[in-house]
Amino acid sequence: MLDKETQPPGRYGQGRLINVMEELGLGTKATRHEIISKLYSRAYIHGNPVQPTNTSFAVMDTLEKYSPTITKPDMTKLLEENMDKIAEGKIKEEAVLEESREMLKQVFSELDKNRDNIIESLQAGLREDKIIGNCSLCGNELMIRRSKRGSRFIGCSNYPNCTFSLPLPKSGQIIVIDKLCETHGLHHIRIINQGKRPWDLGCPQCNFVEWQKTQQEEQAQQPKKEKPKSIKDLEGVGKAIAGKLEEAGITSVEALAEADPIELAKTIKISVKKVKNWQTSCNGGIVEDL
Numbered sequence: 001m002l003d004k005e006t007q008p009p010g011r012y013g014q015g016r017l018i019n020v021m022e023e024l025g026l027g028t029k030a031t032r033h034e035i036i037s038k039l040y041s042r043a044y045i046h047g048n049p050v051q052p053t054n055t056s057f058a059v060m061d062t063l064e065k066y067s068p069t070i071t072k073p074d075m076t077k078l079l080e081e082n083m084d085k086i087a088e089g090k091i092k093e094e095a096v097l098e099e100s101r102e103m104l105k106q107v108f109s110e111l112d113k114n115r116d117n118i119i120e121s122l123q124a125g126l127r128e129d130k131i132i133g134n135c136s137l138c139g140n141e142l143m144i145r146r147s148k149r150g151s152r153f154i155g156c157s158n159y160p161n162c163t164f165s166l167p168l169p170k171s172g173q174i175i176v177i178d179k180l181c182e183t184h185g186l187h188h189i190r191i192i193n194q195g196k197r198p199w200d201l202g203c204p205q206c207n208f209v210e211w212q213k214t215q216q217e218e219q220a221q222q223p224k225k226e227k228p229k230s231i232k233d234l235e236g237v238g239k240a241i242a243g244k245l246e247e248a249g250i251t252s253v254e255a256l257a258e259a260d261p262i263e264l265a266k267t268i269k270i271s272v273k274k275v276k277n278w279q280t281s282c283n284g285g286i287v288e289d290l
């Protein structure tokens with residue numbers, strides 16, 4: 001028989017969450033939406049129905065262990081109630097301030113006493129939100145990392161011994177979701193840009209393989225121009241320029257293709273862009289803007 005007690009509660013949608021906050025006396029009518037959107041923007045929660053990230057579990061578990069007072073709705077509720085009483089003139093501001101001060105003092109001393117444990121416990125949770133799965137080359141953990149230039153990518157924790165990597169989008173918040181790829185065993189990724197619908201990127205490896213395929217197809221579809229046979233076949237090369245090129249030791253299409261464009265541009269007094277365009281043509285490529 002199924003034990004009902006072990007069933008986790010259904011996930012709350014944002015509307016239901018606001019009702020529950022009201023029941024618990026958390027926030028006010030004016031602030032509840034703001035509190036929830038802060039939780040989204042700091043990646044404590046994602047989706048709707050709302051799902052907590054590993055980071056939020058880490059914060060809750062850590063605080064419940066080391067400073068249970070702030071994880072209970074009672075403290076916030078009491079403060080909100082006291083505010084109302086001040087507004088109604090039922091109690092004095094000073095009394096509430098004194099009480100709050102005492103409460104916060106206790107909380108801070110709890111936090112301070114357990115500082116190192118808290119740091120360690122939070123770091124473990126944050127790290128967990130960065131793990132994508134196991135590297136298909138070496139079996140070590142793949143993690144979300146940042147390059148020296150600041151761009152994000154998925155890299156192997158066995159680096160530099162293993163250089164396996166996968167690209168990630170430049171912008172948006174990266175959420176590692178529970179769903180796993182059946183082929184690669186990697187966690188699916190969701191990208192959240194403010195004001196836009198979340199983008200389910202799916203398995204980052206499948207996504208990359210797919211991207212490579214479309215790149216190859218696009219390249220195959222691009223028309224190839226016939227390579228020019230002589231320098232004079234190039235656009236913008238007349239007698240005068242052909243003469244200058246010859247003086248610079250460039251007498252064939254092959255030689256032009258291999259020349260250092262910056263040096264050559266200087267020698268024959270022509271723009272680097274033009275030289276590069278010739279080189280593209282020499283290699284059978286299409287010059288887009290002449």
Ligand SMILES: [Zn+2]
Pocket residue numbers: 135136137138139140156157158162163164
């Ligand atoms: Zn690896």
Ligand SMILES: [Zn+2]
Pocket residue numbers: 181182183184185186203204205206207
């Ligand atoms: Zn995959």
